[in-house]
Amino acid sequence: MSKFVAALPMYDWPEARGEIDAQWARLRDAFRQRGIDAPDAVIRSNRELPAVPGGIRDGAGKPVAPDPATLPPNELDFHQLWLSPALLFAQTCWGPMELGLAKHVQVVAQPNYDAYEGGQGELYSSALVMAVDGGPSVASPADGKALIPIDLIRAKRFTFNNPDSMSGLIGLTRDLEAMGESLDIFASRGESGGHRSSIVAVAEGRADIAAIDCESWALAQHFEPAAKGVKVVGWTARRKGLPYITARTTPEKIIAAMRDAVVAVERGSEQPLVQRVG
Structure with missing residues (x-):
């Protein structure tokens, strides 16, 4: 079992969950081909987040979020997800990023919105x-x-x-x-x-x-x-659209491999998935 978690929650409507799962399966397989320990499936509840006894802390040791085990198990707290030290890959929004999240995570890539009216590239x-x-x-x-x-x-x-x-x-x-x-x-x-x-x-x-x-x-x-x-x-x-992010502790080698993977997935898909970052 992977030590990491992943989620694609921002457009995870109940009617679209099959498509979200398929999107993650393509990413997961591309990650694994590059030696990344990607989880089998995306998470959709707090109970699926690894417990962090004493709460989540930043690089300086300051508490930034409670232990996920203390939250309502059937809900998914986005901020808890984004701050999880086990986060491999997820979506967020530039609103939270500008309001302080950016210092706790790393950006992997930007989605491509060409398929939607009102979107163009990233x-x-x-x-x-x-x-x-x-x-x-x-x-x-x-x-x-x-x-x-x-x-x-x-x-x-x-x-x-x-x-x-x-x-x-x-x-x-x-x-x-x-x-x-x-x-x-x-x-x-x-x-x-x-x-x-x-x-x-x-x-x-x-x-x-x-x-x-x-x-x-x-x-x-x-x-x-x-x-x-x-x-x-x-x-x-x-x-700029919703960025894909990973934990602040994810090694650069893994981030570089994920960037290569998401580009490969985009090239193999009929619908653009991401724009590379970095």
């Missing part, structure tokens, strides 16, 4: 969605610049997935600031807990607008019935 953007009103949805700008309908969204109720989300909150905040505006243009702001929940909230009339990253929006159009009740009214600017 860059992605978020669709601004509101309730359908008979009008057409707005296409993603070819130049990747922000397309924010200020007059349309002013005084509306805004919902976002998480406070540290680049796609759901931070990116839109920065685009508004570049226009001389702020989140104060909204009548209210509320946290939904996830992009899918934000879409449902808008469709059901509990919120008026949300920012949904382009891959989550593609998933919603396939699997979430509430997506039929919303339309795209604008887009945030393109930014």
